[in-house]
Amino acid sequence: MAAKQHSRRESSAMTLFKTQSLRRRLVLISLITTGLTLLLANFAYISLEYYLAKRDTENKLQVLGDVISDRITAALTFNDKALLESNLNTLQSDGAIVRGCIYRQDQTLAASYHSKAHERIDCPNYLPRVDTLKTYNFSRFFPVTRAEEPIGTLYIESSRDQLLERFFQFLVFSIIIMLTAFALALFLANKLKDVISRPMRELSDTLTEILNKKVYSIRATKTNNDELGDLVDLFNRLLTTIDDENQSLKASEERFRKLTALSPVGIFQVDPNQNLQYVNQRWRDIHGMTNDHPDLQDWFEMINPKDLVNVQEAWNRLVLDQESIALEIRLTRPDMAYTWIHLMASALYDRDGQLLGYLGAISDISELKAAQVQMETLAFFDPLTGLANRRLFKNRLVTSVKGAIRSGKSMALMFLDMDQFKRVNDTLGHDAGDVLLKEVSNRLSNTVRENDTVSRIGGDEFTILLTDISSVQDVRAVAEKILRAMSKPIRVKGQDILTSVSIGITMTPDDSTDTNVLMKNADLAMYSAKEQGRNNFQFFSEEMNHSILEHLAIEKEINEAIERNQFTLFYQPKISLFDYRTTGVETLIRWQHPDKGIITPDNFIPVAEETGQIIDIGNWVLEQACRQISSLIRKNIMPADAKVAVNLSAKQFTDPDLAGRIRNVLEITEIPPRCLELEITESTLMDDVEAAIRIMQEIKSTGVSIAIDDFGTGYSSLSYIKRFPIDVLKVDRSFVMDIPDDKNDMAITAAVIAMAHKLDLNVVAEGVETDEQLQYLRLNNCDEGQGYLFSRPLSLGQLHQYLVISAERRSNSYEI
Numbered sequence: 001m002a003a004k005q006h007s008r009r010e011s012s013a014m015t016l017f018k019t020q021s022l023r024r025r026l027v028l029i030s031l032i033t034t035g036l037t038l039l040l041a042n043f044a045y046i047s048l049e050y051y052l053a054k055r056d057t058e059n060k061l062q063v064l065g066d067v068i069s070d071r072i073t074a075a076l077t078f079n080d081k082a083l084l085e086s087n088l089n090t091l092q093s094d095g096a097i098v099r100g101c102i103y104r105q106d107q108t109l110a111a112s113y114h115s116k117a118h119e120r121i122d123c124p125n126y127l128p129r130v131d132t133l134k135t136y137n138f139s140r141f142f143p144v145t146r147a148e149e150p151i152g153t154l155y156i157e158s159s160r161d162q163l164l165e166r167f168f169q170f171l172v173f174s175i176i177i178m179l180t181a182f183a184l185a186l187f188l189a190n191k192l193k194d195v196i197s198r199p200m201r202e203l204s205d206t207l208t209e210i211l212n213k214k215v216y217s218i219r220a221t222k223t224n225n226d227e228l229g230d231l232v233d234l235f236n237r238l239l240t241t242i243d244d245e246n247q248s249l250k251a252s253e254e255r256f257r258k259l260t261a262l263s264p265v266g267i268f269q270v271d272p273n274q275n276l277q278y279v280n281q282r283w284r285d286i287h288g289m290t291n292d293h294p295d296l297q298d299w300f301e302m303i304n305p306k307d308l309v310n311v312q313e314a315w316n317r318l319v320l321d322q323e324s325i326a327l328e329i330r331l332t333r334p335d336m337a338y339t340w341i342h343l344m345a346s347a348l349y350d351r352d353g354q355l356l357g358y359l360g361a362i363s364d365i366s367e368l369k370a371a372q373v374q375m376e377t378l379a380f381f382d383p384l385t386g387l388a389n390r391r392l393f394k395n396r397l398v399t400s401v402k403g404a405i406r407s408g409k410s411m412a413l414m415f416l417d418m419d420q421f422k423r424v425n426d427t428l429g430h431d432a433g434d435v436l437l438k439e440v441s442n443r444l445s446n447t448v449r450e451n452d453t454v455s456r457i458g459g460d461e462f463t464i465l466l467t468d469i470s471s472v473q474d475v476r477a478v479a480e481k482i483l484r485a486m487s488k489p490i491r492v493k494g495q496d497i498l499t500s501v502s503i504g505i506t507m508t509p510d511d512s513t514d515t516n517v518l519m520k521n522a523d524l525a526m527y528s529a530k531e532q533g534r535n536n537f538q539f540f541s542e543e544m545n546h547s548i549l550e551h552l553a554i555e556k557e558i559n560e561a562i563e564r565n566q567f568t569l570f571y572q573p574k575i576s577l578f579d580y581r582t583t584g585v586e587t588l589i590r591w592q593h594p595d596k597g598i599i600t601p602d603n604f605i606p607v608a609e610e611t612g613q614i615i616d617i618g619n620w621v622l623e624q625a626c627r628q629i630s631s632l633i634r635k636n637i638m639p640a641d642a643k644v645a646v647n648l649s650a651k652q653f654t655d656p657d658l659a660g661r662i663r664n665v666l667e668i669t670e671i672p673p674r675c676l677e678l679e680i681t682e683s684t685l686m687d688d689v690e691a692a693i694r695i696m697q698e699i700k701s702t703g704v705s706i707a708i709d710d711f712g713t714g715y716s717s718l719s720y721i722k723r724f725p726i727d728v729l730k731v732d733r734s735f736v737m738d739i740p741d742d743k744n745d746m747a748i749t750a751a752v753i754a755m756a757h758k759l760d761l762n763v764v765a766e767g768v769e770t771d772e773q774l775q776y777l778r779l780n781n782c783d784e785g786q787g788y789l790f791s792r793p794l795s796l797g798q799l800h801q802y803l804v805i806s807a808e809r810r811s812n813s814y815e816i
């Protein structure tokens, strides 16, 4: 308990001490240290003094006692009081001796002495016992002996007063010294205060000033070069560091403010208690808020109810798990404007990882969303016709097939391709083409039910999905309805245009349930409809697939034929209808198949055209024909002004290397450019008239001639023919073959010849087989003819022979 009280007192004293100013504590410590040191020193000194004085007195008593006891032996034996007293009186020499007493052996007083200063202190009549002797003086008993026989006792008592007086004097002296030392300590402590406490005070004042003024450029003054000076240096360095950091913090804060002010993004900060702490102007603009201190609750109230749950969940993740969040939110602003925003936010920590709040950025994505909607519309709908596009069609096809499988009903897929759309586009322009497409789209949409999907999947290609089909008859009825709808003329740019479509139809699940297969089926059926003469519909059949397989087999075989040099060239002469000279030859390829014999080009050129193999084949034909005919010309077997005509396929015609290739062939085969003529079908040229003109100009720049092949079948307009840089026009065999039976064809043939002459073109009639045809052509001034009447296509050897014979006949003036 006492210990507890003691320790409590001690701790409260310590607390009191610790709360004192440093200066006071320094003074206290100095005084306590000085006081304790002096006290201890004085105590030690006094104790030593006392001990030494006591020892001196005792020694002195011993000496006196020994001397006197020795001297008084006889006097005591004889009880000579006077002598005894005389001996005792020697004690007078020592002022400190209080009394001296001599006792006989029977312990009675024999003689006594006392100092004058202690008259009242007499010797007791009997020898006092040591334990009963009550005196604060020093005293001692000495036995008096004679022949070692005790005969009495000497008692001497010395006063302590002198000792005490000396002690007292010393104490007074010590106190004076202590007080002086205290004063000195106080003085030194004050000095120490100046040395230690003042710089500290100054540091503290500087710090207070910095804190009050918030000016971190203030520095403490260094007055000492000691440890305190070092402390001031360190303090100033610390201030410099703080100042630097403060400056950089200010700069970064300024940057942040400027950035946020200029930011196209709305920036906000929320404190850990979820109060909106800061928002920039852009944030206010996006939210249409003018309030200086917007409230987070107000912001939450702007959120579209459809997004509220999402936002709450994300917000909880942010504030509870400190997870970063990013989400798109719809807001209704105070001015009722509907806004889409993109919000990103994450927790903000200080350097020590203490949560400062949440920082976020908001951008207005309303325009982006609108564009997205527009893009989605564009992504799924054809902008011209408003019909579903290929992508939406494919989605619907997948869904419809699944629906058909589920419901057990049938679905029909129609693939429609407009007949001759390209011609309208090329002749009347793209605006007209657009009008046509829109009208066709309308008619198609009006022909089917609302549940059915009409799509425009390419330029002039459409698809129709007919769902819930009960019988093939229903599909047939729809296809017929479409053909009927298309048969009415469409008014475009003041002209009535007649258009038609070719329709391929496939059914699910009967034909397939695979959407890709269905697409392929419908496509095949559509091509079949085209082949059947257009403006009709065809249902898919397995035979169509077989023709595809056959197609693939041919493709493979063509590759082998190229590798194994199975192609050969035949030449069909062209004859002048004025003098029956051979004006040239048309090169016609043949395939010498090892198993199937000679295969004519109609059976492999279309496949080679589709697969692109025609480029290699065509290049080979061009080079080989030029080489062979050049050789015949050089040998004078072929007339020097005769031409070799080479057919160019559509793919070859659009090959960007064509002109270069021609130049190269002319060079390596050494055939004069005027001896080479390229035949390009009318339909190839009409695919893209402007491009065709450009390519033909390039071809013409090589010096070779161009002939339009199969003229009359490609629906070309006279205005284009006028612009084509061509030399020859070949009237298609289909017009010649019905001469003289078909008056129309005859009239067309005559008109074409006349028109070609007006355009300064040479006219060649194809497929001349009969004399009547020849006569009619001659009558109409057709320049040249080509056909079985003159010669079938000939091998090189046969041509050689033919030319030799013709030359001979000519020299014999033979005429047909």
Ligand SMILES: Nc1nc2c(ncn2[C@@H]2O[C@H](COP(=O)(O)O[C@H]3[C@@H](O)[C@H](n4cnc5c(=O)[nH]c(N)nc54)O[C@@H]3COP(=O)(O)O)[C@@H](O)[C@H]2O)c(=O)[nH]1
Pocket: 572, 586, 587, 588, 589, 600, 601, 602, 605, 618, 621, 647, 648, 649, 709, 710, 766, 767, 768, 769, 786, 787, 788, 789, 793
């Ligand atoms: N791109 C290339 N096409 C070529 C090449 N070689 C030929 N062809 C084209 O193939 C088509 C068929 O040609 P082909 O079987 O050789 O038939 C030609 C003649 O044999 C045939 N002809 C000629 N005269 C008559 C005739 O009096 N009666 C009749 N029934 N047929 C006749 O006509 C074909 C030539 O026609 P054209 O080319 O229109 O002048 C054919 O389109 C060839 O062009 C080639 O190397 N590359």
